[in-house]
Amino acid sequence: MTSGDMPHRVATIVAEALNVPVERVTPSASLIDDLGAESIDFLDILFRIETAFNIKVRESELWDGTIDRTSQETIDASIAQLKVRQPDYRWDRLPAHPAPSDLGRLITVQTIIQHLQTRGVE
Amino acid sequence: MRYDSFLDLTGRRALVTGGSRGLGAVLAQTLAAHGAHVVINYVRHEAEALRTQQAIRDAGGSADLAPANLTKPEDIRAMFAGPLREGIDILVHNAAIGSFKPAHEVRANQWDLTMNVNARALLLCVQEALPSLAQRGGRVVAVSSLGGARVIPEYGAVGVSKAALEALTRYLGVELAGRGVHVNAVAGGLLDLPSVRQHPGFGQLAADTIRRTPSHRLGTADDIARIVLFLCSPLSDWMVGQTLVADGGMSLTV
Numbered sequence: 001m002t003s004g005d006m007p008h009r010v011a012t013i014v015a016e017a018l019n020v021p022v023e024r025v026t027p028s029a030s031l032i033d034d035l036g037a038e039s040i041d042f043l044d045i046l047f048r049i050e051t052a053f054n055i056k057v058r059e060s061e062l063w064d065g066t067i068d069r070t071s072q073e074t075i076d077a078s079i080a081q082l083k084v085r086q087p088d089y090r091w092d093r094l095p096a097h098p099a100p101s102d103l104g105r106l107i108t109v110q111t112i113i114q115h116l117q118t119r120g121v122e
Numbered sequence: 123m124r125y126d127s128f129l130d131l132t133g134r135r136a137l138v139t140g141g142s143r144g145l146g147a148v149l150a151q152t153l154a155a156h157g158a159h160v161v162i163n164y165v166r167h168e169a170e171a172l173r174t175q176q177a178i179r180d181a182g183g184s185a186d187l188a189p190a191n192l193t194k195p196e197d198i199r200a201m202f203a204g205p206l207r208e209g210i211d212i213l214v215h216n217a218a219i220g221s222f223k224p225a226h227e228v229r230a231n232q233w234d235l236t237m238n239v240n241a242r243a244l245l246l247c248v249q250e251a252l253p254s255l256a257q258r259g260g261r262v263v264a265v266s267s268l269g270g271a272r273v274i275p276e277y278g279a280v281g282v283s284k285a286a287l288e289a290l291t292r293y294l295g296v297e298l299a300g301r302g303v304h305v306n307a308v309a310g311g312l313l314d315l316p317s318v319r320q321h322p323g324f325g326q327l328a329a330d331t332i333r334r335t336p337s338h339r340l341g342t343a344d345d346i347a348r349i350v351l352f353l354c355s356p357l358s359d360w361m362v363g364q365t366l367v368a369d370g371g372m373s374l375t376v
Contacts, residue, residue, distance in 0.1 A: 017231045018229075047191060
């Protein structure tokens, strides 16, 4: 692997974990809504990411990092910011005011890529 | 003859996998309360592991932490080369993972992860610990569940992994008995624990279980901890490779 191919490696990892064609693993794909991930799969993907990039990843940093879950207001504000950063996500699938239980659906392939970028992985 | 002293684990070093919270934390605290120096293994729940360690110390016990991802053989090797380099006398394999769904819907990656944590990790830990276990008359206790022998709804991969765990217990029990290592398991019925409450049908399952249980309640972590303590003590010396069922009698009813 060469420097800069991290997004492709992430797509391959997600595709292998969820047993879906890598072509479906686009940056804006929701792990739950588009790729059929279940809770145990998030852990599997995290472990694969750790092994592939030789890093330790805290679950909370990877999955929860972009949403302030303090209240409905903070959730709504976080999502407003996220809509700017992830315009390709199909926001129409979420309720206008998502509950905490809806937030897992927001996790996309791009969520993983962005986290790895913040960790200096290219 | 009195056997009180058999439950004194002073001077023993015990590893509890998945010991940060829930049943594992209670097992760790129980062994520590009986004198063992406990090493708490965890992978994700560091804050809970620290809380359990502190609770043990506050009660006058002794505990260390040993983070390791039990799905990774290299992590297990590093754990035994690092925090467990002095060896262990007792191994309690409590760590477990799984998805609540029928067996016929389990995906390959979910199967692998579940089997690797719930069953394979016991094998790899025993392999790493065997020199010290054999030298010290070691004890190995696997924490199984009724789903290893019976069919629990939405429990597919976990149940199969627990069956593998119980089979592994039988093989290790027989193979290692001659080397002075005692290997047994406990299979609990439905326990009232936060992790168990995540089961999608917990409410109905709990009601059905209580109705079918002659003891008319769900099991608790303490119910299992007392049996693990027994299996960690010389009181169970004549047991080899067995799985003790602890379910308030539920599995005996029709």
